Amino acid sequence: MEDHSKHLPIQQWAEEDRPREKMLLKGRAALSDAELIAVLLGSGMAKQSAVDLARQVLQRCHHNLDELGKLAIHDLTKIKGIGPAKAVTLVSAFELGRRRNYTDNKERTVLKASQEVYEYMKPHLLDLPHEEFWLLSLNRANVVIRASKISSGGLAGTVVDTRMLFKEALENLANSIILVHNHPSGTLKPSEADEYLTKKLVEAGKFLEIPVLDHLIFTDRGYYSFADHGGIL
Secondary structure (H helix, E strand, O other): OHHHHHOHHHHHHHHHHHHHHHHHHHHHHHHHHHHHHHHOOOEOOOOEOHHHHHHHHHHHOOOHHHHHOOOOOOOOOOOOOOOOHHHHHHHHHHHHHHHHOOOOHHHHOOOOOOOEEEEEEEHHHHHOOOOOEEEEEEEOOOEEEEEEEEEEOOOHHHHHHHHHHHHHHHHHHEEEEEEEEEEEOOOOOOOHHHHHHHHHHHHHHEEEEEEOEEEEEOOOOOOEOOOOOOOOO
């Protein structure tokens, strides 16, 4: 049977079909953020189209797509009209987008600069609402042997056990290590605790002959490198 909607102007299509048909005719770039989300939602609810529902989703994050990508399933289901199935679809799409941009590439496992460390850690730390501390164990050629999460905490910090950290490095046969932890608050300035911990781990690394090459503070918008700022002596 012929689809007569193909011969109708967009204004005459059923409202639920407009974003999909618009993409077919004009391409993905022609759709607004709300229309793209509406395609994922598939349907709205009584007296509310999928586009209307998508606008509510955007309002929830103040039309900030970075904030939208951080929403969890339980955040989305608080929006009237978003059930678990729709929430799972949205979160899955966000995760695919994140993986597309930041999937770990084996050809980039040689880390020789702080920017490379930052890019390498994005799949692990981007959008996290809590603080985590990671250890990168490197061989003599600065190739990553293993990335290990040492600890996970709350919004304000996480506890790092020096003995457990270097036990992990020794088990990985690391020749050197890089330390990374995130600041969910977005602040790049190291705290006094960050500075004390860095000095403590650098000294322990010297004693065990596993030098600490750098300690990065990771945020979604950028990073702070102790090595770049003369903090690794």
